Amino acid sequence: MIIARSIDELRQALSASQRPAFVPTMGNLHAGHIKLVELAKPQGDCTVVSIFVNRLQFLPHEDFDSYPRTWEADCAKLQAAGCDVVFAPRETDLYPEAQTVKVHADPALGDILEGEFRPGFFTGVSTVVMKLFMSVFAGKAQGVAVFGKKDYQQLMVIRQMVRQFALPITVLGVDTCRAEDGLALSSRNGYLSERERAEALQLSLALRALGRDALAAADALASHLPALEAKAMTALSQRGWQTDYLTVRRRNDLQAPQAGDALVVLGAAKLGTTRLIDNFDI
Incomplete structure (x- = not known):
């Protein structure tokens, strides 16, 4: 080498x-x-x-x-x-x-x-x-x-x-490489304490829940999405996270989605002093 x-x-x-x-x-x-x-x-x-x-x-x-x-x-x-x-x-x-x-x-x-x-x-x-x-x-x-x-x-x-x-x-x-419990691997995961490492999986769980909610509201997604995103961010914030965004976007350009678009759910939030990001196609 x-x-x-x-x-x-x-x-x-x-x-x-x-x-x-x-x-x-x-x-x-x-x-x-x-x-x-x-x-x-x-x-x-x-x-x-x-x-x-x-x-x-x-x-x-x-x-x-x-x-x-x-x-x-x-x-x-x-x-x-x-x-x-x-x-x-x-x-x-x-x-x-x-x-x-x-x-x-x-x-x-x-x-x-x-x-x-x-x-x-x-x-x-x-x-x-x-x-x-x-x-x-x-x-x-x-x-x-x-x-x-x-x-x-x-x-x-x-x-x-x-x-x-x-x-x-x-x-x-x-595709994102994940730990056995589903946490996205990241160099910054090393900053997490033992307690924070156990909690860190909640970001991906919140994103998956938001994705399910978005698919359930697919026929009227544009009108329901702000409330769904706010719900997801509130739930994570109540666990002690500082959330920047949890959002559903159009997969090809990350703009606001409409019915029938291929979608991706993305999030970024800080746990303690460590900022983590994740995403899933839905």
């Missing part, structure tokens, strides 16, 4: 590759990340994983400095999974000068839900992903990038960016 620290080292490592398969991460890898790597391997002729905690997508009060960094454990897991190249740039390698040129998501998609509660988040995500794509796929006729569906809105933003910039990249979305 090759470890590349600079863009030049990465491109040298990929010089013989015609179709890289790429998994971008911020490290602190768990079974969900490894599943992405394993699914990426047959998609290309060289499997690349990036480990980079991207300052641009963190708000000033968020956990950039304390975000878990587990380099040695990450490398051991990637080697066992058959990763070919790890791209682990320092901040000065990826951003040698202030990144004043940025990629802004379509506001209709990027300024709602996560974008509303974390303003600027998708600008940071889109900018770093574009830079990583240019580092990995420069000079390649085609490539594959693999993302988890737990970050559902992020996946949609990246797909739209790839489509509108006509990048020669196929973006694959992989």
